[in-house]
Amino acid sequence: MTDATPVGVLGRDDDLRALDALLHGAPAQGGALLLVGEAGIGKTELVRAAEARAARAGLRRISVRGAEFGGGTSFGALRQLLDPLRPLLPSVTPTQRNALTAALGESVDERRRGPVEPLATGALGWAVLALAREAAAVEGPLLVTVDDAQWLDRPSAEVIAFVARRLVGTRTNLLVATRPGHDDLLRSVGVPEHRVTALGEADARVLLDRHFPDLDGPVRSRVLGAAAGNPLALLELPHALGQGATDRSPAEEQDPSEVVRLFGPRIRALPDRTRRLLLLAALEGGEAEDLRLVAGAAGLNLLEAMVPAERAGLVRIDDGSTRLTFRHPLVISTLVELATPTQRREAHALIAQALRDHPERRAHHLAEAAPGPDETVAAELEAQSRRCLGRGDVLGATRLLKQAAELSPAPRSRARRQVQAALIEVDVTGDLDGAAQLLADADRVEPTLTRSLPATVAATYLLLNEECDVDTAHRLLSAAVEAYPNRDDSSDAVLEEALLSLVMMSWFGGRPDLWAPFLLAVQRLRPGPPPLVDLVHSAFGDPVRLGTSVFSALDDALGTVDNERDPSRIARIGLACVYTDRMGECRQALRRVVDSGREGGAVALAINALVSSCVDDWLTGQWDEAVELANEGLELCRRHGFRRYSVILGGYIEQLVRISRGDLDGGLAAAAEMAQWASARGAGMTRVFAEHLYTLRAIALGDFDTAYGHVTRITTAGQLAPYNPHALWVLFDLVESATRTGRETEARAHVDAMREHRVAELSPRLRMLVDGCAALTCSGDEASRLFDSALSIPEGPRWPFDRARILLAHGEHLHRAKQPAARATLAEAVAVFRRLGAQPWETRASTALRASGAAVQDGPRDASGTVTLTAREREIATLAARGLTNRQIGEQLFLSPRSVGAALYRIFPRLGITSRATLAAALAAHAPEDTSYDDAQQADRD
Ligand SMILES: Nc1ncnc2c1ncn2[C@@H]1O[C@H](COP(=O)(O)OP(=O)(O)OP(=O)(O)O)[C@@H](O)[C@H]1O
Ligand SMILES: [Mg+2]
Structure with missing residues (x-):
């Protein structure tokens, strides 16, 4: 919109050098530079100089501009950036494409109306980066200039700030010009800054x-x-x-x-009609085409009215078009400053009238034109707000709703709109304290919160995943489902999303009574619950009772999951596999979701898929990978604030692996603290996680009485209660600790419960465990028969830890019966535990094996029984145990990462371990008697 007659840049040698440094980084790298300087100092001139240089170097250029009176349309500036890159949209992942098209103002997919995921800055930022990389790959390096950044709309500014810090490697350069003293988002994120100062x-x-x-x-x-x-x-x-x-x-x-004030006198000297037209152009802030419409609506001849302004050097009109360019942004500021409030409102009203086909921009002008409360305008703003929400533009939706509230004449509608805005805002600000209160207020003022379900789904999604606040999320969402006018239409996408969310909350809450609102909602649905809701509810919510009823649906879902494109569907199918032990069949699909997250797709879903993969790794004995995935997930959680997943990953699955490998105290205190924090907010499942950890720890220590105490806080012996799916994960723990402590009746009752509910039909793993548990409660031939049955299940070796625990029990049984087969069975158990690195169990099995008279092969030891490591090996091992990567260790010890890896490869088997997780414990166990590591190192230095 603004321009000046180019006269050639004068002076500015230093500034141009800074620009060249940025541009010359482009072919290989990518980076950002911020030009900061007062109005009129010459920033735009420098931006143009950079563009000219880039053009000469053959770089592609995209220019973006903030507009002081641009109407604050969400993502307006981002749209300028994305528009030229539109042809490349098919080459990014579907998730990224959805985010980008939503920001471009287009509905993602009309059939799936559910505004499930608010357009998060991060997701959009990653998507923009992917698109930029794609652009660079196709057309070579890119220069993006953003001028007048002080007037960028907030959502765009956030995305651009996000992108600005991550450009290295994209071959995209970003040059931003801004005036100081505004909301300095870009400055605050640490983009390198260059001050533009006065000419010499x-x-x-x-x-x-x-x-x-x-x-x-x-x-x-x-x-x-x-x-x-x-x-x-x-x-x-x-x-x-x-x-x-x-x-x-x-x-x-x-x-x-x-x-x-420079332009004031010249503007004042213009004829009235010219000033009116200039004001329209200044406030309209958009396209040449629209300006023609607006001029028409105002009854003005555009070209004729513009002549005096052009003559005064305030604007330029391009030949043959109606494209109008202001001399400088200050002309616009001055025009608006000089107009009276009435003149401004009239101008906005005319623009709104002309922009019938641009509902979002029109809404802004309508609001600005209204002299006071006006229900028609308020209703139009609210309608527009819903449209924004429909494509995930939460910020835009709240802004419009707040304006609608301000313009509402009736106090009731005003309150309702305010509350809705606040409810949506929970998403953005994460300020959750008042959320429950807000809903109560809304109920009082307007009992049918007719359109609040999408907002509530979005808000509670964040409440659950970011804050772990199950209680509040569950209460809000249940109430919103209840109040939803379309609540019995099973084809309603928003409702389906809400119900799936409710399943997750009810599960994570860990209390059967939380399921009541969900069950009520499902009963109402006509013709019946949506298939995915039914699947997840049955297989994940109450597998003991309902799991087998959805087996054919699960078969179908898994049959097509590899071609499934919707990551949230994949995630849901993954849930249905957790307790049915079928995660292996969707690992490939989950991997796609994780990969898309790594490339900048929906992060939350990627973390979710990491959690599922991690669970599968735990169950199938791929523990090194489980720890790796947990760490990757935890890093993402930390970066994006998804605390719920970090509780599951770091506070549970990772600890299960650590404890199983003999690190009995390392992370347990932190995990317990996490569980306490989360269960205080209603996340009862975390209490179950903690009890499971303590159960396993007690078993590792051979303290079965304590184990029994913990495990029976997860499930009562002899009962497999409704909606307590996690009882399926501790069947063996309960029965083993019961039989080890003389609680034969309880153990048998529990086995009876498994049989009554046909738990064995849920999966081969569970069949193996049910037989294994039953064997523990029997003696003699009956026990042997059951052990054999458990251990001969062909799929058994897929779950090595569970199977080896049964092997161990079987071996102990055989040993007690003085059967020679005990040795082979125990030796197999030792081998599996050793491969897993499950030290406490390996020790128990080795002891039993030795007792049975066999010689047990350990790692190399010196005469005193201590494992011998060279000083260098011990040094490497100690650093690795402290959590340093091979690269970091290499840097400290002047070794290549490869040599470090090779050394660790030699060290692990000698310490009898298979992973870093147990290194610290193993080192401590094998420390030389008289010199601690630190002493030895000190001696080396002396
Ligand atoms: N080094 C220069 N040599 C010649 N002309 C210049 C130079 N720097 C700026 N100008 C001219 O001065 C005027 C103001 O500069 P410019 O528009 O670049 O300022 P700005 O810093 O972008 O201001 P604003 O913050 O208001 O956008 C323009 O007409 C521009 O062409
Ligand atoms: Mg400028």
Whole structure:
């Protein structure tokens, strides 16, 4: 919208060098630079110079501009950036494409209306980066310039700030120009900054003389003095001083803010119709085409009315078009400043009238045009807000709703809109304290919160995943489902999403009574619950009772999951596999979701898929990978604030592996603390996690009485209660600790419960465990028969830890019966535990094996029984145990990461372990008697 006649950049050697440094990084790298300087100092001039240089170097260019009166349309600036890249949209992942098209203002997919995921800055940022990388791959390096960044709409500014820090490797360069003293989002994120300062005296003189060769001496020195090197002042003051302002004292103009007044006299001198038209153009802030419409609505002849403005050097009209360019952004500011409030409102009303086909921009102008409360306008804003929400633009939706509330004449509608806005805002600000109260208020003011379900789904999604606040999320969502007008239509996408969310909350809450609102909602559905809801509810919520009823649906879902494109569906199918032990069949699909997250797709879903994969790894004995995935997931959780997943990953699955490997205390305190924190917010499942950890720890220590105490806090012996699916994960723990402590009756009752509910039909793993548990409660031949049955299940070896525990029990049974087969069975158990690194169990099995008279092969030891490591090996092992990566260890010890890896490869089997997780414990166990590691190191230094 703004422009100046190019005269060639004067001076500015340092500034141009900074630009060159940025541009020359482009072919290989990518980076960002922020130009900061006062109004008129020459930032835009430099941006143009950079663009010209980029053009000469063959770089593709995209320019973006903030507009002071742009209407604050969400993502307006981002749209300028994305529009030219539209042809590349098919080459990014579907998730990224959805985010980008939503930001472009297009509904993702009309059939799936559920505004499930708010357009998160991170997700969009990653998507923009992926698109930029794609652009660079296809057309070579890119220069994106963002001018007048102080006026970017907030959502765009956030995305651009996000992107600006992550450009290395994208071959995209970003040059941003901004005035100081505004909301300095980009400055605050640490983008390298370059100050644009006044022109030097000599350059100032040349610039002035070039444009005003005939200025008389005294005026010339007054201009030079007052402009103080500000190029805009140098170019405009001569006009100002020439138009009756000569009596102004130079002192008045010394203040840089005075440049604002530069254009005032010329604007005041324009004919009325020209000023009206200029004001329309300034406020409309959009396309040339729209301006023609607006001028038409105002009954003005655009070209004719513009002539005086063009003659005064305030605008330029491109030949043959109606495209109007302002001399400088300050012309726009001054025009708006000089207009009266009534004039501004009239202008906005005319623009709104002309923009019938642009509902979002129209809404902004309608709001600005309204002199006071007006229900028609408020209703239109609210409708527009819903449209925004429909494509995930939460910020835009709240802004419009708040405006709607302000313009509502009736207190009830005002309150309702306010509450809805606040409810949606929970998403954005994460300020959750008042959320429950807000819903109560809303109920009081407007009992049918007719359109709040999408907002509530979005808000509670964050409440659950970011804050772990199950209680509040569950209460809000249940109430919103209840109040939803379309609550019995099973084809309603929003409702389906809400119900799936409710399943997750009810599960994570860990209390059967939490399922009541869900069950009520499902009963109402006509013709019946949506298949996915039914599947997840049955297989994940209450597998003991309902699992087998959805087996054919699960078969179907898993049959097509590899072609499934919707990551949230994949995640849900994954849930249905957790307790049915079928995760292996969707690992490939889950991997796609994780990969898309790594490339910048939906992060939350990627973490979710990591959790599922991690669970599968735990169950199937791929423990090194489980720890790796947990760490990757935890890092993502930390970066994006998904605390719920970090509780599951770090506070549970990772600890299960650690404890199983003999690290009995390392992470347990932190995990327990996490569980306490989360269960205080209603996440009862975390208490179950903690009990499971303590159960396993007690078993590892051989303290079966304590184990029994913990495990029976997860499930009562003899009962498999409804909606307590996790009881399926501790069947063996309960029965083993019961039989080891003389609680035969309880153990048998539990086996009876398994049989009554046909748990064995749920999966081969569970069949194996049910037989294994039953064997523990029997003696003699009956026990042997059951052990054999458990251990001969063909799929058994897929779950090595569970199977080896049964092997161990069987071996112990055989040993007690003085059967020679005990040795082979125990030896197999030892081998499996050793491969897993399950030290406590390996020790128990080895002891039993030795007792059975067999020699047990350990790692190499010296005469005293201590494992021998060289000083260097011990050094490497100690650093690895502290959690350093091979690269970091290599850096400390001047070794290549490869040599470090090779050394660890040698060390692990000698310590009898298979992973880093148990390294610390193993080192401590095998420490030389007299010298601690630190002493040895000290001795080396001396
Ligand atoms: N180094 C220069 N040589 C010649 N002309 C210049 C130079 N720097 C700026 N100008 C001219 O001065 C005027 C003001 O500069 P410019 O528009 O770049 O300022 P700005 O810093 O972008 O201001 P704003 O913050 O208001 O956007 C323009 O007409 C521009 O062409
Ligand atoms: Mg500028």
